[in-house]
Amino acid sequence: MRREFQHQEKTLSSVDMAGRAGDYVRRMVETESRGWGDQAEAQGRLEARYGLPFWSLERLRTGQAKTCETSLFFRIKAAFVDHCGQVAARLMHEADLAQAVHPDDDIRAIQDEIRTLQARLAAAKGQAKAARR
Numbered sequence: 001m002r003r004e005f006q007h008q009e010k011t012l013s014s015v016d017m018a019g020r021a022g023d024y025v026r027r028m029v030e031t032e033s034r035g036w037g038d039q040a041e042a043q044g045r046l047e048a049r050y051g052l053p054f055w056s057l058e059r060l061r062t063g064q065a066k067t068c069e070t071s072l073f074f075r076i077k078a079a080f081v082d083h084c085g086q087v088a089a090r091l092m093h094e095a096d097l098a099q100a101v102h103p104d105d106d107i108r109a110i111q112d113e114i115r116t117l118q119a120r121l122a123a124a125k126g127q128a129k130a131a132r133r
Contacts, residue, residue, distance in 0.1 A: 018068040022060040024080040029061060031087055050079040078125070085121040088114055 012020070025046075032042035043061070047054045052075060059065040060076070068076075092114045099107045 012073075014067040014069070017070065017073040018060060018065050021068045021073050021076045022063060022065070024076050025057050025061045028080055028083045029057075031083070046079065046083075050075070050082070052076060052079060081121055081124045085118065085125065088118050088121060092118070 025043075028046055029039055029042050032045055033039055034042070043054060043057050046052060046057065052072075056065070056072060057076075060068065092111065095107055095111045095114060098104075099111065
């Protein structure tokens with residue numbers, strides 16, 4: 001039985017949610033990982049930071065989960081948005097350091113793009129909070 005849910009004028013089945021959630025989890029684990037062999041630890045850090053069940057993340061990441069509950073999907077999506085915001089903050093910090101040492105118009109343009117991205121992520125984070133209510 002496929003359950004379907006309406007969100008942002010787009011219908012997602014629980015099967016579609018599992019696929020998207022798995023993609024979000026894989027991307028978060030990839031950017032959180034500190035190198036080869038750190039996947040389980042990276043997943044543990046995501047579990048601790050976002051309160052997401054380790055084994056649910058594992059089953060989604062490896063494609064073993066064929067469906068995903070709506071509440072878990074939106075929690076994972078919110079975690080993904082927050083995680084992207086943290087990555088953007090790290091990029092901004094690196095760009096700020098580079099700009100301080102060697103001021104450059106190209107770096108300034110990159111900083112502007114990162115600020116735009118951060119604003120979009122903040123808006124998405126607000127939408128995610130509203131969807132969970």
